[in-house]
Amino acid sequence: MRHGHKWGNKLRGCGFRLTIGREAIVDILSHTNSHMSAEDIFFALHADSPNIGLTTVYRTLELLEKNGIVSKYEFGHGRAKFELTEAYGNKPHHHHLICRKCGTIIDYSDFMEDELAYLKKTEAGLGKKYKFTIHQHSISFFGICEKCGAS
Ligand SMILES: [Zn+2]
Ligand SMILES: [Zn+2]
Numbered sequence: 001m002r003h004g005h006k007w008g009n010k011l012r013g014c015g016f017r018l019t020i021g022r023e024a025i026v027d028i029l030s031h032t033n034s035h036m037s038a039e040d041i042f043f044a045l046h047a048d049s050p051n052i053g054l055t056t057v058y059r060t061l062e063l064l065e066k067n068g069i070v071s072k073y074e075f076g077h078g079r080a081k082f083e084l085t086e087a088y089g090n091k092p093h094h095h096h097l098i099c100r101k102c103g104t105i106i107d108y109s110d111f112m113e114d115e116l117a118y119l120k121k122t123e124a125g126l127g128k129k130y131k132f133t134i135h136q137h138s139i140s141f142f143g144i145c146e147k148c149g150a151s
């Protein structure tokens, strides 16, 4: 099954129509490895779809986020960035390394040896302590990238 069908079904199931704008935005996000801001998406769409305005992009991203199709990240370096969630995108589960200086975002899924085991243990412990059912986590580390550290 293609991803397009999956997210389309999700939106339709929630009573939303599958518009050209929505389709185009998910399409762009599913063909990039980077984390895009609403402006990035607007400019990327502009050549082929000059009718899709920035406001539409903002509204669509909001809708997609509410429906669990995109994740929104406030990485603190300018504008909010978006990527498709694990359930709807092509990227595997990953964590982020974010450079405070240049805003570079590194996705990594080649986890450290004990990282996953430790997280699993943490989630189990937190679940027990707070009687909380954890469905997912989002992990981002902030600092200085190699390039910025060297300069
Ligand atoms: Zn993780
Ligand atoms: Zn940097």
Ligand SMILES: [Zn+2]
Pocket: 035, 083, 094, 095, 096, 107
């Ligand atoms: Zn990412």
